[in-house]
Amino acid sequence: MKITGAKVFVGGPGKNYVTLKIMTDQGVYGLGDATLNNRETLPAAYLNDYLIPNLIGMDPRNSEDIWQFFYRGAYFRRGPIAMAAFAAIDMALWDIKGKLANMPLYQLFGGKSRDGALVYAHATGSDLSDLKDSIRYYIDQGYKAVRVQCGIPGMPTAGYGVAETKGDVANYITDFSGIKPKVEIWDTDRYMRYMPDALMDIRDHFGPDLKILHDVHHRLTPREAAAFAKSVEPVGLYWLEDPTPAEDQDALKMLRQHSTVPVAIGEVFNSVWDCNKLIEQNLIDFIRVSVTYAGGITHVKRIVDLAGLHNVRTGFHGAPSHSPISMAAQAHLNAWAPNFGIQEYLVLGTPECDALFPSDHKLQNGMFQVSDGAGLGVDFDESEAERYHFKAGSHPIVRLEDGTMWDY
Ligand code: KDG
Numbered sequence: 001m002k003i004t005g006a007k008v009f010v011g012g013p014g015k016n017y018v019t020l021k022i023m024t025d026q027g028v029y030g031l032g033d034a035t036l037n038n039r040e041t042l043p044a045a046y047l048n049d050y051l052i053p054n055l056i057g058m059d060p061r062n063s064e065d066i067w068q069f070f071y072r073g074a075y076f077r078r079g080p081i082a083m084a085a086f087a088a089i090d091m092a093l094w095d096i097k098g099k100l101a102n103m104p105l106y107q108l109f110g111g112k113s114r115d116g117a118l119v120y121a122h123a124t125g126s127d128l129s130d131l132k133d134s135i136r137y138y139i140d141q142g143y144k145a146v147r148v149q150c151g152i153p154g155m156p157t158a159g160y161g162v163a164e165t166k167g168d169v170a171n172y173i174t175d176f177s178g179i180k181p182k183v184e185i186w187d188t189d190r191y192m193r194y195m196p197d198a199l200m201d202i203r204d205h206f207g208p209d210l211k212i213l214h215d216v217h218h219r220l221t222p223r224e225a226a227a228f229a230k231s232v233e234p235v236g237l238y239w240l241e242d243p244t245p246a247e248d249q250d251a252l253k254m255l256r257q258h259s260t261v262p263v264a265i266g267e268v269f270n271s272v273w274d275c276n277k278l279i280e281q282n283l284i285d286f287i288r289v290s291v292t293y294a295g296g297i298t299h300v301k302r303i304v305d306l307a308g309l310h311n312v313r314t315g316f317h318g319a320p321s322h323s324p325i326s327m328a329a330q331a332h333l334n335a336w337a338p339n340f341g342i343q344e345y346l347v348l349g350t351p352e353c354d355a356l357f358p359s360d361h362k363l364q365n366g367m368f369q370v371s372d373g374a375g376l377g378v379d380f381d382e383s384e385a386e387r388y389h390f391k392a393g394s395h396p397i398v399r400l401e402d403g404t405m406w407d408y
């Protein structure tokens with residue numbers, strides 16, 4: 001069996017999804033997602049210029065060797081661009097494997113460990129009252145877990161994860177007005193004074209059963225993160241995410257010495273080598289990698305297994321930038337993983353998105369029900385794809401009030 005061709009598509013409804021389709025001499029094709037938010041053309045170029053020419057003629061069933069060929073074969077490897085490109089190939093090869101076996105991928109991993117996977121959505125409000133409306137909306141839809149982010153009184157701009165338009169959770173991350181970023185202003189003191197009480201207020205208002213998650217988005221120093229974690233302890237958070245900048249992994253030691261709040265990290269990690277220290281030293285409780293940014297199913301499965309040895313559970317990244325293809329790959333891992341925790345999931349299911357990526361994966365009552373279709377269980381309509389083209393966009397950048405650059 002041979003790979004005969006591969007195509008990359010960039011575009012989608014309100015997003016620049018990077019979709020890879022690998023064709024074979026037996027008519028079976030596989031799909032992969034290489035969407036790297038706000039840098040989408042780069043994995044696409046890596047695929048077109050370097051990887052696809054090597055892929056032609058390979059046997060698609062040898063997904064492990066092909067992964068090793070690209071990873072070990074690239075002297076300058078790792079990093080989000082390369083790993084997203086390898087990831088798309090890997091997902092597509094697993095998709096082909098599942099279709100050849102006529103089985104959903106979770107069966108090839110070892111079968112189902114659960115009936116549905118718990119998901120969380122993003123609740124957001126410019127103030128606490130709007131945030132509560134947003135949380136209520138998700139509870140009414142059946143969600144059992146929500147990430148909560150709200151505007152901070154006196155802070156000149158909204159703060160991380162707060163939509164400019166009430167209820168607009170799908171589009172707040174990327175501004176498509178151009179390549180030059182908007183500037184947000186961050187004020188740690190105001191955040192530290194306000195947010196712990198706001199989280200407690202949410203707990204009191206919604207009761208003990210709601211799983212509440214909060215994302216600091218890398219903005220605190222190690223001492224501030226430890227103090228913040230200590231002060232939110234009575235809230236009973238499901239997790240505190242990215243309390244400190246991701247590069248400085250030792251920063252978490254101080255937080256661990258002062259608090260038992262569960263910590264979730266890893267959405268910007270690209271390989272097991274970014275995760276192993278945090279996992280092996282019990283510095284985190286949830287690993288947040290995604291199949292797209294961390295090299296596909298083959299590599300993320302290794303991370304999941306390492307995490308399982310140390311009682312670290314999964315909480316895969318699922319921001320709205322991921323296409324239904326990588327969300328399907330994660331759904332199969334979630335169905336199988338013995339150490340599954342939760343999945344971040346923002347409903348992508350607009351009619352336009354469903355038309356571009358037909359599938360029967362379903363969300364019901366805050367639980368993700370994986371498809372029983374062969375392979376990934378999601379398709380890609382190339383004629384629909386012709387409607388969409390790349391549109392330049394950007395994350396905001398963050399500065400302090402005096403102009404100092406800060407982490408987004
Ligand atoms: O592109 C950036 C997003 O992926 C990120 O801001 C989302 O932090 C995020 C999350 O937890 O979903």
Ligand code: MG
Pocket residue numbers: 215217241242267
């Ligand atoms: Mg995050």
